[in-house]
Amino acid sequence: MNEKKINIAQPSFLGNEKKYVLDALESGWISSIGKYIESFEKAFADYHGVKYAIATHNGTIALHLALAAAGIKNGDEVIVPDLTFIATSNSVRYCNAIPVLVDVEQDDWNISPDEMIKNVTTKTRAVIPVHLYGNPVRLKEITEIAHTRKLIVIEDCAEALGAKYSGMKTGTFGDIGCFSFFGNKIITTGEGGMCITNNDELAERMRILRDHGMNRTKKYWYDHLGFNYRMTNMQAAVGLAQMEQLNDLLARRDHIYQTYQNCFSNSPGIVLQSTHGQRSVNWIFTIRMKGLTLTQRDAVMDAMKKRQIDTRPVFYPIHEMPFYQHSDFIRGTYPNSSVISREGISLPTYIGLQDEEIHYIADSLLASIQQCTL
Numbered sequence: 478m479n480e481k482k483i484n485i486a487q488p489s490f491l492g493n494e495k496k497y498v499l500d501a502l503e504s505g506w507i508s509s510i511g512k513y514i515e516s517f518e519k520a521f522a523d524y525h526g527v528k529y530a531i532a533t534h535n536g537t538i539a540l541h542l543a544l545a546a547a548g549i550k551n552g553d554e555v556i557v558p559d560l561t562f563i564a565t566s567n568s569v570r571y572c573n574a575i576p577v578l579v580d581v582e583q584d585d586w587n588i589s590p591d592e593m594i595k596n597v598t599t600k601t602r603a604v605i606p607v608h609l610y611g612n613p614v615r616l617k618e619i620t621e622i623a624h625t626r627k628l629i630v631i632e633d634c635a636e637a638l639g640a641k642y643s644g645m646k647t648g649t650f651g652d653i654g655c656f657s658f659f660g661n662k663i664i665t666t667g668e669g670g671m672c673i674t675n676n677d678e679l680a681e682r683m684r685i686l687r688d689h690g691m692n693r694t695k696k697y698w699y700d701h702l703g704f705n706y707r708m709t710n711m712q713a714a715v716g717l718a719q720m721e722q723l724n725d726l727l728a729r730r731d732h733i734y735q736t737y738q739n740c741f742s743n744s745p746g747i748v749l750q751s752t753h754g755q756r757s758v759n760w761i762f763t764i765r766m767k768g769l770t771l772t773q774r775d776a777v778m779d780a781m782k783k784r785q786i787d788t789r790p791v792f793y794p795i796h797e798m799p800f801y802q803h804s805d806f807i808r809g810t811y812p813n814s815s816v817i818s819r820e821g822i823s824l825p826t827y828i829g830l831q832d833e834e835i836h837y838i839a840d841s842l843l844a845s846i847q848q849c850t851l
């Protein structure tokens with residue numbers, strides 16, 4: 478039995494985080510003006526090879542800001558996957574627009590291009606592909622469908638910083654890419670988010686809307702209804718230090734992935750997300766336990782808890798949420814998101830996780846499955 482509880486996620490601050498935060502505090506620039514905001518935005522834009530990066534207070538509002546800047550409004554339809562974190566579809570509803578839920582692929586767990594096509598109507602304005610658990614969406618198909626139908630593409634990269642599709646970083650395929658820096662993400666700023674784009678107009682609109690809609694040259698004059706979605710200089714100080722370590726952080730996550738994968742290589746009942754040979758980033762190592770019922774999956778999670786291991790269920794399908802039970806949102810069936818959600822479990826994944834802990838987690842999982850499926 479493991480003495481120490483193993484958390485599902487844990488941030489690590491191994492670089493200049495403390496130094497930069499202290500510097501920000503001592504400079505007196507603690508709100509949303511300060512050198513770290515510019516430096517963090519520049520480092521992020523440079524990493525992605527894009528013209529603009531616009532920092533926000535969290536990833537949810539990064540999505541809302543992107544949709545608002547793209548002009549998504551009352552009555553517009555936006556296609557979103559049924560299997561995602563709730564913020565993806567909620568951000569559409571914040572615009573009074575209609576999130577149209579579509580099923581995901583059985584193998585990669587991401588939005589299905591075929592299901593997307595079926596749900597395009599004359600009201601469809603945008604699509605939000607989500608790179609679930611850091612695994613890139615089939616962007617070629619999705620962007621082709623979007624371009625033919627003149628749809629805006631907003632990539633939800635909250636879980637996928639550093640992932641690549643066809644050698645290009647995720648977030649750079651769509652019109653806007655949105656990221657999250659919550660405490661469990663690839664890099665963290667406590668709470669935080671970012672929008673990236675190469676589009677001059679969208680970037681300008683996002684900067685204006687982020688700052689209450691204030692005119693960029695006339696102070697306290699508001700041409701638009703905007704928001705306060707700004708990031709603080711202290712958050713950005715942490716973010717810049719984290720960006721400096723990004724390659725190492727990703728390499729460590731790759732190692733964790735490979736170690737888990739080896740542990741489960743002789744267990745045919747454990748199914749991983751298919752990456753289609755793309756560069757996935759192992760945000761949280763998540764698997765399906767084939768054939769388990771929801772009760773059995775929950776029992777496995779309880780058994781893991783008794784062994785001091787923190788786990789998470791895969792996201793519940795959005796169409797099951799009480800406030801999404803409406804024919805405006807639910808237009809199809811969702812066999813894939815339902816089965817992945819029912820059988821899915823996320824295991825501890827963070828930089829400080831040791832190999833022997835991964836072996837202990839994997840052994841405990843296999844023993845728990847056996848115990849709960851007798």
Ligand SMILES: Cc1ncc(COP(=O)(O)O)c(C=O)c1O
Pocket residue numbers: 535536537538561562564565607633635636656657658659668669670
């Ligand atoms: C897919 C996805 N989208 C959006 C978000 C929202 O980000 P935040 O928690 O920073 O608001 C998250 C965060 O967990 C996420 O996983």
